[in-house]
Amino acid sequence: MDSLGIDQIQINKVPADTEYYDVMNGSHRWEVKVHDHGKVALVDSMPRLAPVGQTADFAIVQAARVSYGAGTKKVTEDKGLIRYLYRHQHTSPFEMIEFKFHCVMPVFIARQWIRHRTANVNEYSARYSVMPDKFYHPSAEDVRKQSTSNRQGGEDATDTKTAQEFLDYLDQVEANYKTYSELLDKGVSRELARIGLPVSVYTEWYWKIDLHNLFHFLRLRMDSHSQKEIRDYANTIFALIRPIVPVACEAFIDYAFESIKLTRLEIEAIRSGKPLNTANKRETEEWEAKRKQLGLPEPVKVEQTQPSSTEQA
Ligand SMILES: Cc1cc2nc3c(=O)[nH]c(=O)nc-3n(C[C@H](O)[C@H](O)[C@H](O)COP(=O)(O)OP(=O)(O)OC[C@H]3O[C@@H](n4cnc5c(N)ncnc54)[C@H](O)[C@@H]3O)c2cc1C
Structure with missing residues (x-):
């Protein structure tokens, strides 16, 4: 016996009652080229095994149902639950899924990317190793x-x-x-x-992140306001994870990425059919873009009536 008594611990290795498959099809790497010298490779996923007939989405449901121990139910009910959780920002079950990527990108992209603090990163050391003779050159x-x-x-x-x-x-x-x-x-x-x-010189890192925080990253970096070059990486990441967690990805598109957030003033403008009640030019422009996207009619123009002679007096 060792001093900690660890060799005495009895592990109950429960045999699988369901058949499981590898969500990465037995591959150690799904790699996609980005630009001339960049790439994103998915190198691991948690869970790695999913019950046959389900996707890795099952881990979200498994965690969400733990409170009453019901386990997973029918696939359609599971889908409804995942979509409900996403709509209501019940985010922690999404943190039960993790992905690890090997990413190669120019330093100016890495600077934007590293601002996302909720991932685990290990980067190539240019103090220890020689930088590659590779540059982003559009x-x-x-x-x-x-x-x-x-x-x-x-x-x-x-x-x-x-x-x-x-x-x-x-x-x-x-x-x-x-x-x-x-x-x-x-x-x-x-x-x-x-x-x-x-x-523009290239660096590389291993990047591990859970699905909740990855969706946050993707919502910001797949968006048209992000620089095109980082968008190309974000879109690649999304394409890599989509086959593994298709239900969660669909919920992300429906309820986050392609949704529109409305402010109180915007809701008022929709209800009244009048222009947005603000003098702020940028806010008005943002509302105009949303109004067009929603296919809403132009606001009613309020006619400036001539004051009557008695009012003038
Ligand atoms: C289009 C665009 C333009 C940008 N322009 C600029 C710019 O000009 N200058 C600039 O400096 N940055 C800029 N950024 C970066 C931006 O301000 C954020 O730093 C970056 O998008 C990371 O977002 P985040 O903090 O939400 O993400 P994460 O770091 O991944 O954090 C996720 C969430 O966790 C929480 N969180 C994490 N850490 C903390 C903490 N310490 N305290 C409180 N809450 C925390 C927050 O809720 C946060 O939203 C830009 C980003 C985008 C997408």
């Missing part, structure tokens, strides 16, 4: 103009000449890689030599 047709409506965004392709100037500029900064290599050869530390590389 094609000429992907060079976007500054958006006029969104100060943070880009839209439509720029003209060919300007696109070429931009690509020449990227060529120049990428050429710094040669100097980086030479300085490493001369003994400059990796932790310092890397600081002259552009943010």
Whole structure:
């Protein structure tokens, strides 16, 4: 016996009463290329085994029903429960599912991505290892103009000449890689030599996150307000998890991603048919976009009546 008495612990290994299958079909990696040098690979899932005839969504239901020990019921009832939980933001059962990804992306994308604090991350160390000679380099047709409506965004392709100037500029900064290599050869530390590389250089990490927090990430980063390059990664992640948790993904699309949040003022505007009761230009523009999306008629224009002579007096 060891000093902790651990070898005395009796483990009750209950035999499976249901047949289970591997939700990743026995694969250790589902990999998708993103842009020229990037990728997202799903490397593990929890649960990894699901009862035959169900998807990994079962783990959400299993957790939600624990309070009264009913176990899982019919697939249709389970679907209804998952959708109910999602609609009512009963989020903890979604945290029972986890995914682990291996992601390769440019540093400027990693900076946006790392702001999502609810994941576990282990990143490539450019102090320990040499940075790869790989850079995000869009094609000429992907060079976007500054958006006029969104100060943070880009839209439509720029003209060919300007696109070429931009690509020449990227060529120049990428050429710094040669100097980086030479300085490493001369003994400059990796932790310092890397600081002259552009943010288009590639890094990589393992990223593990539960489904509740992953949906939060996807809602923000699949959205059109996010930068296109991180959106490409978010869409890839969604495509990877969708076959594993199809019911939860459908609820996410229906109740979060493609839903519209209405403010009190917007509800009032719908009820009254009048313009939004605010002088705030941006809020009004946001409402206009939602109104069009909802197919609602234009608000009734309030006519300015001429004051009568007695009123003028
Ligand atoms: C289109 C877009 C533009 C952006 N622009 C900018 C910008 O200009 N500048 C900038 O700095 N950032 C910017 N961000 C990043 C943004 O402000 C968030 O930091 C990022 O989206 C992560 O969101 P989060 O904190 O909700 O996510 P997570 O870190 O994943 O957190 C998930 C949720 O957990 C809770 N939570 C986590 N940690 C804490 C905590 N410490 N305290 C309280 N609650 C916590 C919150 O409810 C949070 O919503 C932008 C993001 C988007 C999508």
